[in-house]
Amino acid sequence: MSEGASGNQKIEVCFTPGNYPIYKADDAIVVIIDILRATSAICAAFEHGAEKIIPVATVAEATEYKKKGFLVGAERNGLQLEGFDFGNSPLSYINGNIKGATIVLTTTNGTQAIDVSKDAYKVVIGSFLNITALRDWLIKEDRRVLLLCSGWKDRFNLEDAMFAGALVDQLSTNPGFDDLGDSALAAKYLFQTGFKNPYRFLANSSHKERLAKLGLKDDIKYCLQVDKTSVIPILRDGALVKM
Amino acid sequence: MSEGASGNQKIEVCFTPGNYPIYKADDAIVVIIDILRATSAICAAFEHGAEKIIPVATVAEATEYKKKGFLVGAERNGLQLEGFDFGNSPLSYINGNIKGATIVLTTTNGTQAIDVSKDAYKVVIGSFLNITALRDWLIKEDRRVLLLCSGWKDRFNLEDAMFAGALVDQLSTNPGFDDLGDSALAAKYLFQTGFKNPYRFLANSSHKERLAKLGLKDDIKYCLQVDKTSVIPILRDGALVKM
Known part of the structure; x- marks a missing residue:
């Protein structure tokens, strides 16, 4: 069969952590995506001075770290858990005093995606x-790329897919990056539909609705900003x- | 949390059979989608006289039926398996003499999707x-709808997603059908991007490429035709x- 069947394309998008075993490839760079809000918060935290972020999958692990005196972010279902220092809001990290800090983080979806892919070539x-x-770094590396969306509890999620599509759109015009899996093609089409007004594009999405109900519109606006940092967090x- | 999180939306799309356990709901009607080509072939077979189609997940089961004298269709990786009467081509059913026939069918993806969802309220x-x-029947039923794409070996597949989006697009303008999960929204956007020229939209898709290599362009053209039958096959x- 064509290589399409075996998944050897240069860029693939995996829409949920649960599907990672189907898409994983030993030689691929995995990009973790959780736009609202874990991966946005992580980028913001590094931009504002964090030294290290230790992602953990469970609240139990996060609690252990808290007992040991670490700064800990813990979010479930959009809310900061009681007794922890941060939730999943990028703004909370920006406003916190995190210069040089090591922060432990567990979130509903994003840290699960990191957990499933932790043995990849690079994450x-x-x-x-x-x-x-x-984008610039991925082009320089010139490896296969697997964009791993965190989704929502293993369901497809619009804002993660749209960001994946933005990255596919930017990468695929470069030599050697035009071989796209179907999921990458779909994500690119989604981005091309939505990018002129992403806030509006996402207006009906379930997670935006969820966050808006929690009064987190400022977070959403922050997370949709482009190029606020040149930091690339790596595992x-x-x-x-x-x- | 919002209902979005718990998956109670009126229309959801599940992009692969492997994700069915995440999306399944006791009260939902499941629509099986395998545009290239199983569900197109099934519709064509009923339109051209088939009485009954028995979907089986494995070639072993199909072989057992063949031994008992049944007409059997068996496809893997796009090709008809040797010793069987049909593959996955709608045209083979149209040209076959299948009036009143019971046909047993196993395919790479489509019959797997039927298999995982067989206990749903209606399939x-x-x-x-x-x-x-x-569409007209689903509106009359006025139930929750789960559009189950067959994908390709549990990977996302563009033509199935596009058809799901076409159905979402047609359903969602009807009262009571406007509550869409993120996957349904995404599929609708994909359809809206692609529908003016679906053949071109799918031009880069992995499965179209795969079938074109096998010389099945006529099949693809046939499968993208609209409303060739009013038959609704039901399990x-x-x-x-x-x-």
């Missing part, structure tokens, strides 16, 4: 906030650091 | 060939019959 964090820096020995 | 077969009849006691 980096993507958001609109660092899109251009990330090394189980922790995210600046590349 | 029906959708394709461009019966889209208007299907009853393990077999597909005309509704």
